[in-house]
Amino acid sequence: xxxxxxxxxxxxxxxxxxxxxxxxxxxxxxxxxxxxxxxxxxxxxxxxxxxxxxxxxxxxxxxxxxxxxxxxxxxxxxxxxxxxxxxxxxxxxxxxxxxxxxxxxxxxxxxxxxxxxxxxxxxxxxxxxxxxxxxxxxxxxxxxxxxxxxxxxxxxxxxxxxxxxxxxxxxxxxxxxxxxxxxxxxxxxxxxxxxxxxxxxxxxx
Amino acid sequence: xxxxxxxxxxxxxxxxxxxxxxxxxxxxxxxxxxxxxxxxxxxxxxxxxxxxxxxxxxxxxxxxxxxxxxxxxxxxxxxxxxxxxxxxxxxxxxxxxxxxxxxxxxxxxxxxxxxxxxxxxxxxxxxxxxxxxxxxxxxxxxxxxxxxxxxxxxxxxxxxxxxxxxxxxxxxxxxxxxxxxxxxxxxxxxxxxxxxxxxxxxxxx
DNA sequence: GTCTATAAATCGATAGAC
DNA sequence: GTCTATCGATTTATAGAC
Numbered sequence: 001x002x003x004x005x006x007x008x009x010x011x012x013x014x015x016x017x018x019x020x021x022x023x024x025x026x027x028x029x030x031x032x033x034x035x036x037x038x039x040x041x042x043x044x045x046x047x048x049x050x051x052x053x054x055x056x057x058x059x060x061x062x063x064x065x066x067x068x069x070x071x072x073x074x075x076x077x078x079x080x081x082x083x084x085x086x087x088x089x090x091x092x093x094x095x096x097x098x099x100x101x102x103x104x105x106x107x108x109x110x111x112x113x114x115x116x117x118x119x120x121x122x123x124x125x126x127x128x129x130x131x132x133x134x135x136x137x138x139x140x141x142x143x144x145x146x147x148x149x150x151x152x153x154x155x156x157x158x159x160x161x162x163x164x165x166x167x168x169x170x171x172x173x174x175x176x177x178x179x180x181x182x183x184x185x186x187x188x189x190x191x192x193x194x195x196x197x198x199x200x201x202x203x204x205x
Numbered sequence: 206x207x208x209x210x211x212x213x214x215x216x217x218x219x220x221x222x223x224x225x226x227x228x229x230x231x232x233x234x235x236x237x238x239x240x241x242x243x244x245x246x247x248x249x250x251x252x253x254x255x256x257x258x259x260x261x262x263x264x265x266x267x268x269x270x271x272x273x274x275x276x277x278x279x280x281x282x283x284x285x286x287x288x289x290x291x292x293x294x295x296x297x298x299x300x301x302x303x304x305x306x307x308x309x310x311x312x313x314x315x316x317x318x319x320x321x322x323x324x325x326x327x328x329x330x331x332x333x334x335x336x337x338x339x340x341x342x343x344x345x346x347x348x349x350x351x352x353x354x355x356x357x358x359x360x361x362x363x364x365x366x367x368x369x370x371x372x373x374x375x376x377x378x379x380x381x382x383x384x385x386x387x388x389x390x391x392x393x394x395x396x397x398x399x400x401x402x403x404x405x406x407x408x409x410x
Numbered sequence: 411g412t413c414t415a416t417a418a419a420t421c422g423a424t425a426g427a428c
Numbered sequence: 429g430t431c432t433a434t435c436g437a438t439t440t441a442t443a444g445a446c
Contacts, residue, residue: 057422
């Protein structure tokens with residue numbers, strides 16, 4: 001390794017610092033509070049330096065969205081260890097909600113702020129190799145498919161069932177974030193009730 | 206267009222004109238696009254004039270939220286004519302979703318933008334006489350209570366059931382707004398499926 | 411009540427020195 | 429690569445003339 005590699009590392013290092021600072025700012029004050037100057041102050045560089053690593057403020061926000069999706073996928077992943085597919089659905093719902101509650105501003109940035117973010121990252125923003133947004137959804141849909149294959153669910157439409165589950169859990173999580181007082185009880189407890197109610201409609205009787 | 210038209214509009218009251226213009230701006234470009242100058246341009250007054258009717262930009266947004274809640278309540282109201290309480294729940298869900306789809310930016314302003322808006326309008330912002338936010342929720346909760354009283358629902362917790370329904374419908378509506386492509390099918394069709402699934406969990410068997 | 415004018419702050423992004 | 433300096437645009441809100 002030589003000078004070139006060291007410079008490469010330094011560049012990557014600063015890029016990560018920028019993203020970390022940006023994430024802290026968004027977490028603290030929402031996406032609207034994210035400004036180049038605040039980032040510059042936080043990392044103790046000049047505002048102009050940021051433009052050597054990111055083309056614009058938008059690009060930083062997009063990268064935060066991508067990272068947020070990756071975090072969500074990481075938070076969901078341990079649910080794969082649950083053997084029973086129906087219980088796995090419940091666990092996914094719990095973990096999804098726990099993530100939203102522990103990172104409300106990240107969740108808000110991804111799912112509630114600008115639709116363009118979610119669309120660009122989730123929709124097709126895949127730059128070939130990775131797409132944690134689609135992966136997160138695919139994980140849920142696969143699990144629903146396994147519930148059907150195992151005979152636990154009636155032969156309902158897989159996509160429809162997965163999307164209803166997502167919508168139900170998202171509804172609980174986003175209302176908890178927007179207006180906690182409106183939803184009585186703990187988020188996990190509520191989302192369990194949501195899973196119960198929805199799964200009752202899906203299960204064979 | 207000129208003096209004559211402006212004087213005509215004066216009859217409607219400048220305060221209402223400001224709100225109407227603000228609403229058009231928010232509908233067109235989201236809450237972030239709402240600026241005093243744009244309002245001033247739209248109503249053909251100077252920016253300073255607006256401050257004679259509203260203390261700040263925030264107060265205008267709050268008033269838009271209140272008006273949005275009132276519109277939502279108005280959109281829900283006809284559901285009261287449905288005699289069967291269970292069918293009435295379905296109808297409320299449909300009308301709620303139809304409102305969100307026809308006024309996505311209004312819906313976004315109320316439920317998805319700044320949590321402070323929803324909190325201040327819904328939470329306790331009632332200035333004594335009116336509170337369309339609480340009324341909207343109360344309408345749903347009363348209907349659920351009537352489902353239980355009529356023996357259609359198992360004796361479940363009324364608030365919990367009402368809040369799960371709200372969360373489920375909100376989840377569908379908000380995901381449709383944020384990422385239409387992610388939810389297959391028409392919003393009303395999806396929300397009917399959501400009602401079916403949730404109600405199945407609530408109905409006596 | 412309405413206007414003009416402007417204060418005071420903040421922003422994204424760029425140019426050029428080093 | 430980094431900084432200083434700044435452009436140019438935008439914002440909220442106010443002060444004072446009429």
